[in-house]
Amino acid sequence: MANPTKTLTKNSPLPALDAGATRLYSMRFCPFAHRASLVLAHKGVQYETLNIHLGNKPEWFQEKNPNGEVPVLETDGNIVYDSLVVAEYLDQVYKKSPLIPDDPLRKAHDAMIINYNGSKFVPNYYKILGSKGTEEEPITAMMTALEKLEDFLAARKSTFSEGDKPAFIDFMIWPWHERLPSLKKFEQVDVSLKKFPSLKKWYAAMIEVPAVKTCGFSVEMHDKFNIAWKGGDPDAFDVGLDQ
Ligand SMILES: N[C@@H](CCC(=O)N[C@@H](CS)C(=O)NCC(=O)O)C(=O)O
Numbered sequence: 001m002a003n004p005t006k007t008l009t010k011n012s013p014l015p016a017l018d019a020g021a022t023r024l025y026s027m028r029f030c031p032f033a034h035r036a037s038l039v040l041a042h043k044g045v046q047y048e049t050l051n052i053h054l055g056n057k058p059e060w061f062q063e064k065n066p067n068g069e070v071p072v073l074e075t076d077g078n079i080v081y082d083s084l085v086v087a088e089y090l091d092q093v094y095k096k097s098p099l100i101p102d103d104p105l106r107k108a109h110d111a112m113i114i115n116y117n118g119s120k121f122v123p124n125y126y127k128i129l130g131s132k133g134t135e136e137e138p139i140t141a142m143m144t145a146l147e148k149l150e151d152f153l154a155a156r157k158s159t160f161s162e163g164d165k166p167a168f169i170d171f172m173i174w175p176w177h178e179r180l181p182s183l184k185k186f187e188q189v190d191v192s193l194k195k196f197p198s199l200k201k202w203y204a205a206m207i208e209v210p211a212v213k214t215c216g217f218s219v220e221m222h223d224k225f226n227i228a229w230k231g232g233d234p235d236a237f238d239v240g241l242d243q
Contacts, residue, residue: 004028007053007237014060015050017074022047025064025072027054027237029225031122031175032083033071034215038171039087041211043094053237084114087172099168110161110169113152117173120145125176128187129226139189146196149173153198159205166209174206182222186230 007027017023024040026033026049040047052061052070065072065081072081073089080089091099101107124145127138153161161169177199183189193200206212217225221240228236 004241005049005051006241007051008058009053009056010059012058014058017048019076022073022075024049025061025074026051026070029217029222029229029237029239030054030070031179032069034175034178035083035172036071036073036086036090037215038174038211039090039099041214042099042166042171043090043096045090045094051237055234055237084172087168091168099166099171101162101167110167113149113161113169114172116148117145117176121149121173122176125179125183128183128189129230131187135187139187142189146193146199150196150199153202159201166206166211170202170206170209171211174212177203177206178212178216179222179226181219182226185223185226 022040022045024033024036024047026037028051037049052058054070057068062068064074064079067081069081071083071086072079073086074080080086088100101110121142124138124142128135128142131138156162158164160166180189181191184191193203207216217240225236225239228239233239
């Protein structure tokens with residue numbers, strides 16, 4: 001299981017960080033933080049994780065990120081936050097197994113898809129998760145976003161976005177796709193991907209990627225978190241850890 005430490009809360013002291021060590025401020029079920037941990041795992045970076053209770057944040061956390069959000073990366077007092085910024089920064093600092101293509105046009109096209117996913121798929125995912133009954137509008141909008149991703153992957157004519165190995169886009173959009181099957185618990189969403197053969201192939205390949213295996217959770221665990229979070233359980237962020 002990824003990041004098996006309990007969340008720090010309002011009065012938790014800030015643990016010291018050794019010189020040269022890298023720390024990720026996270027929350028085990030946060031898909032944005034998941035982006036950062038995927039890149040760290042893919043690059044084989046040694047790092048420690050501090051999980052933050054997002055409903056009762058440590059007093060010092062605002063100083064790490066004025067937005068009050070995870071993920072935040074810290075090394076020797078240098079702070080980087082915002083998942084896409086963190087992921088791109090990591091790709092530039094750790095040259096091993098590069099993720100972002102060198103070609104500026106390719107890089108621009110990839111960024112457009114990541115942004116599309118961020119503005120069309122991600123918000124509808126949350127609308128569906130947060131909705132009370134069967135609401136058609138976000139489901140239709142999410143299916144349209146999936147169609148666009150299907151067309152994108154089909155046009156690339158490869159299993160992953162850049163060939164036979166996962167690249168930047170794959171890791172940046174994966175966290176919500178890992179969580180997609182969990183929506184079935186909450187809404188009548190067809191998560192079988194049968195209408196999306198390229199996405200289905202991509203999904204099957206992604207779950208075999210070592211970084212995905214290291215950082216991910218099972219559908220059952222996402223279900224448990226989603227149920228606890230939706231139900232307002234104050235211990236939702238620590239679901240699956242010994243109380
Ligand atoms: N744009 C940010 C979004 C991060 C984000 O929304 N993180 C959520 C957890 S999944 C968070 O920290 N929420 C705390 C809050 O809003 O108070 C990123 O890409 O890193």
